[in-house]
Amino acid sequence: MQQQQQLKVEVKEPESEGIYSNMALIVHSPQEFVIDFARFTPGSQKARVYARIIMTPAHAKMLHRALEENLKKFESVNGQIKLPGGDDQKNIGFQSSRDAQAKDPKS
Numbered sequence: 001m002q003q004q005q006q007l008k009v010e011v012k013e014p015e016s017e018g019i020y021s022n023m024a025l026i027v028h029s030p031q032e033f034v035i036d037f038a039r040f041t042p043g044s045q046k047a048r049v050y051a052r053i054i055m056t057p058a059h060a061k062m063l064h065r066a067l068e069e070n071l072k073k074f075e076s077v078n079g080q081i082k083l084p085g086g087d088d089q090k091n092i093g094f095q096s097s098r099d100a101q102a103k104d105p106k107s
Contacts, residue, residue: 019050033060 021037028034034054040047055063075081 021050023047028057032056
């Protein structure tokens with residue numbers, strides 16, 4: 001059996017302060033996923049990208065699994081996260097392909 005190795009992660013300035021994002025734009029090719037984290041003000045016509053993350057499809061899937069696992073843990077302690085506007089609301093920058101298929105039954 002293989003022993004799991006400990007990984008030390010170093011976070012320096014300014015990354016330690018973090019970047020607030022209320023919008024994510026995702027594009028992909030067979031080789032990579034590109035996720036732009038942006039911020040927009042409601043009523044504005046523009047959004048600004050503050051960070052771009054490029055990863056392999058395998059790493060994107062691992063990120064998806066890690067987010068899903070952590071959301072479940074969060075909701076088990078804090079209750080279900082409710083999305084404003086219900087299912088009809090346009091999900092700017094956060095629409096999944098599953099959401100798009102639900103709106104278009106031909107898919």
